[in-house]
Amino acid sequence: MTGARQLLAVLAACTVSVFAIALAQEAPAPADAEAAQVQDAQVQEQVAETETATGPEAEDAPAAKADNDYVDLRRARPITGNVAAGQAKAEVCAACHGPQGISIAPAFPNLAGQHADFLYWQLVEFKRSPDSPMSPLVADLSDEDMRDLAVYYAGLAPTPAPADPDAEAEPADPALLQRGEQLYLTGDPAKGIPPCQGCHGVDARGHADARRADSSGHTPYAAWPALRGQQAMYLQTKLGEYRDGAMDDSTTDFIMTGIGHRLDDDSIQALAAWLSSLPPAH
Ligand code: HEC
Ligand code: HEC
Structure with a gap:
């Protein structure tokens, strides 16, 4: 734990x-x-890198x-x-x-x-x-x-979280948000971090083909989550768990674990700050 x-x-x-x-x-x-x-x-590539998926x-x-x-x-x-x-x-x-x-x-x-x-x-x-x-x-x-x-x-409307009265009223650091956005959209080739948008959507509402069924009626991307407006602390915890290999119960866990391994603390903090700052949207 x-x-x-x-x-x-x-x-x-x-x-x-x-x-x-x-x-x-x-x-x-x-x-x-x-x-x-x-x-x-892109997914095949990620899955191929994940030995456990075989x-x-x-x-x-x-x-x-x-x-x-x-x-x-x-x-x-x-x-x-x-x-x-x-x-x-x-x-x-x-x-x-x-x-x-x-x-x-x-x-x-x-x-x-x-x-x-x-x-x-x-x-x-x-x-x-x-x-x-x-x-x-x-x-x-x-x-x-x-x-x-x-x-x-x-089916519930994703509205912004109510302001936390105990939270410090400091606005998020613009440089941190910018780094998060950059990582999300373009990744960081030097660190081997792929762009998140390829799988979570350009607007972070989930995979672009989430609702598209293939000819056999399967929806391989439906269980790929939206991230925008999610709680920053939760995102940080979760990304840390993928990085540490704690998530190993599904093929989707394996895909995200392959990404998690590439993330350091600074990248996780920046990504969580930026994603949580986005207004939620359906
Ligand atoms: C190759 C596709 C792929 C890429 C690239 C990818 N993800 Fe994921 N991500 C997934 C899948 C699939 C899941 C669902 C994992 C599961 O079932 O637990 C997921 C889950 C997550 C979750 C958990 C959300 C929740 O509500 O529990 C977070 C957070 C996340 N990804 C963030 C990121 C970030 C940040 C990046 C970029 C650094 C990224 N992902 C890149 C496929 C991807
Ligand atoms: C005592 C607090 C608590 C209650 C009550 C609770 N949850 Fe949770 N829920 C959590 C926590 C903490 C997590 C994160 C767990 C983790 O990552 O292992 C979570 C995660 C989830 C997730 C995963 C979301 C994501 O983005 O990955 C779903 C779905 C969920 N809960 C649904 C429910 C449902 C449905 C109920 C009622 C039957 C419920 N929860 C009751 C605390 C709670």
Whole structure:
């Protein structure tokens, strides 16, 4: 566990103790994703660099994670769910992620307007791996619950976070923001950092082809997250986890881990500062 993860775990434990989990259902999540080629050349390159991505295929990912076992999202199908049901199930989530999917503290990610497929597969991964503060919160959710919650949060308007009264009112350093923007748009060849926009979109709303299905009805980029307007502290923690190799439960984890390895503390800080400064947008 990294220090940041421990902090998250403590924060989560404190908040959870106040809220009972009202959602108790059956059944583990079937990961109905089969193995196949990813079309995008840039991605193929990234995946090829990731030795772990050549492991066994996981057509029906088991509910609990075993060694060398991961969810293969390269041929995932678009998820569907019931927004109204999701809203009803989201009461317990508001404690940390806010009543409208804008989180109440910078350590918790905003969920409003995020791609439904990304939200769903994150929940599946939390259920498979016991080491996230989210893991106990999803333990009793059914596959249907997770789909409903994902489509509900995806449909909420991503509004700017309310000003934190405890936050220091210092404006972000313009040079830091500029460095973040530059890294996002053009990468840093000297450090081997690829441009983030190739995968997260020029406007950081997710992959340009997120909603495009291939001829077999698969949406290989649907679970690639939007980043704009996300909480800076959360982005920093997450990028540190990819860098440290803590994320290893899906083909998408492997892709982002390949990038994370190239990032140093300064790059992470600049990227998180710039991305969080962007006004959220659908
Ligand atoms: C106690 C606080 C807390 C509660 C309650 C909570 N979460 Fe979370 N959530 C977190 C934290 C902390 C993370 C970051 C976890 C990590 O990175 O391992 C997170 C991450 C997530 C993510 C991943 C988002 C991303 O951008 O990667 C999703 C999706 C999510 N939560 C959904 C939910 C849903 C749905 C509920 C209600 C069933 C819920 N959360 C309840 C604290 C909470
Ligand atoms: C080759 C494609 C690719 C590139 C390039 C890329 N990413 Fe990612 N990124 C992904 C994928 C796929 C995921 C989903 C990973 C997962 O499932 O956990 C992801 C996840 C993330 C997340 C987690 C978001 C969340 O809400 O949990 C962050 C933050 C992130 N990327 C930032 C960056 C930054 C910053 C860069 C540029 C330095 C970058 N990415 C470059 C593909 C890419």
